[in-house]
Amino acid sequence: MRIATWNVNSIRSRIDRVEAFLQRHEIDVLALQETKAREDQLPLMGLQSLGYEVAAAGYNQWNGVALISRVGLDDVQVGFEEMPQFGDPLASEARAIGAVCGGVRIWSLYVPNGRKIEDPHYAYKLDWLTRLRAAAGGDWLTGDTALVGDWNIAPLDEDVFDMAQFKNSTHVTVPEREAFQSFIDDGYVDVVRPHTPGPEVYTYWDYYRQRFERNRGLRIDFVLGSPSFAARVTGARIDTDERDPAQGQGSPSDHAPVVVDIS
Numbered sequence: 001m002r003i004a005t006w007n008v009n010s011i012r013s014r015i016d017r018v019e020a021f022l023q024r025h026e027i028d029v030l031a032l033q034e035t036k037a038r039e040d041q042l043p044l045m046g047l048q049s050l051g052y053e054v055a056a057a058g059y060n061q062w063n064g065v066a067l068i069s070r071v072g073l074d075d076v077q078v079g080f081e082e083m084p085q086f087g088d089p090l091a092s093e094a095r096a097i098g099a100v101c102g103g104v105r106i107w108s109l110y111v112p113n114g115r116k117i118e119d120p121h122y123a124y125k126l127d128w129l130t131r132l133r134a135a136a137g138g139d140w141l142t143g144d145t146a147l148v149g150d151w152n153i154a155p156l157d158e159d160v161f162d163m164a165q166f167k168n169s170t171h172v173t174v175p176e177r178e179a180f181q182s183f184i185d186d187g188y189v190d191v192v193r194p195h196t197p198g199p200e201v202y203t204y205w206d207y208y209r210q211r212f213e214r215n216r217g218l219r220i221d222f223v224l225g226s227p228s229f230a231a232r233v234t235g236a237r238i239d240t241d242e243r244d245p246a247q248g249q250g251s252p253s254d255h256a257p258v259v260v261d262i263s
Contacts, residue, residue, distance in 0.1 A: 001071060001102050001262050002026060005148035005221060006242070007033040007110070007204075007255035011066070015043045016249045018068075021242060022050060025259060028071045029101045031108035033150045035064030042066070057094040064094045065110050065149070071102030080135040086112070086124045095128070104229065104262070105140060109149035114170035122170060125152070129179040133186065141187055145226040150204075150255065152220055153180045155190075158199040159219035161211075171220065189230035191223050192258055196238055203238055204255045212243050223260050232262040 004027050008014050011032060022030060035042070037058050044054055051070045057078045058064030067073060076099040085092050098107040109132070112125040136147060153176045154160045166172045184190065202217025211217060225233065236259065241247045243256040 001028045001104070002259065003029045003031070003101075003104070003106065003146060003148070003223070003262065004239075004257050004259045005031040005033070005108065005150075005223060006257035007150040007221060007253060009034050009036070009253040009255065011035040011064075012037055012041065012043060014250065014253060015046065017242065017252070019046045019050065020248065021239070021257060022047075022052070022068070025239070027259070028069065029104075029106055030068040030257075031106060031148045032066040032068065033064070033108060033110035035066050036061050037064055055097060055099055057097050059094055062093075063110060065097045065108045067097055067099050067101065067106060067108050069099070069101040072100070074100040080107075080132060082131050082134070084124060084127045084131055086121070096132070103144060105143060105145040107145070107147050107149070109147060109151070111150060111152045113152050114176070117168065117170060117173060125170075126175055126179060129176075129182075133179070133182055136183065136188070137186060141226050142228075143226060144229045144232070146229050146260075147183070147188065147224040148222070148258075150220060151180060151222050153177065154218050154220055155180045156198070159202070161200075161202070161216040161218070171218065183224055187227055188224040189227065191225045191230050191233045191260055192236040192238070195236040201238065202256075203258060205243055207254055212245070221255055221258050223258060225260075229262065233260060234263050235261040 055076045056066035095110045114125040115121040203221035205212035205217040239257045
């Protein structure tokens with residue numbers, strides 16, 4: 001089975017790329033983040049004609065997550081237990097959706113950005129990760145589970161093109177990295193890193209100053225698998241062609257898809 005995750009940065013703007021990507025790689029399950037669309041705004045016709053089912057949660061213009069599967073979508077859950085809210089007044093954001101696809105529990109996750117260290121969004125990000133970790137134990141960890149998506153954390157210095165430029169910035173702070181490491185300590189496995197060793201291996205390149213062309217990126221998109229899921233992984237790769245403005249139809253997302261094969 002082939003699973004992929006992709007921060008698509010607007011599914012309505014990039015549906016042609018999504019459909020082509022699914023066919024080119026013969027993807028069984030695609031987890032999307034930053035869809036920027038309500039469920040009634042999703043362009044489903046082409047996906048359904050290709051044999052895919054879609055489960056999604058989203059709001060107009062902001063956030064949004066989805067699962068696109070041709071191997072089943074069972075026990076769909078929007079949000080995890082005690083997922084925190086944000087804003088004034090507090091409101092739930094569309095940042096997590098899970099379902100059983102082909103016997104694997106897959107969660108599409110869009111971890112809060114954090115904005116700036118002194119911003120309330122940073123505290124929200126750390127709380128969000130703490131609550132996700134609590135939810136990700138128990139049956140999730142002992143079964144076939146994959147936590148996939150845009151984590152908005154670069155766990156290692158080699159996951160950043162220039163650490164000096166990220167001094168006092170989010171994505172690389174000690175609390176964020178410790179939060180990411182806590183999932184590894186609990187038993188989850190970064191199943192992509194062994195197949196895409198660094199340095200200078202990234203999943204995100206800002207549109208600013210030709211960062212992709214100069215490979216000035218960050219590695220912030222991950223597939224963390226439970227032990228039994230990790231044992232089934234036979235290969236993984238980052239499809240940098242999907243970030244290349246010279247490839248595909250229309251402008252690319254600023255993230256590249258991450259693809260994992262399991263037996």
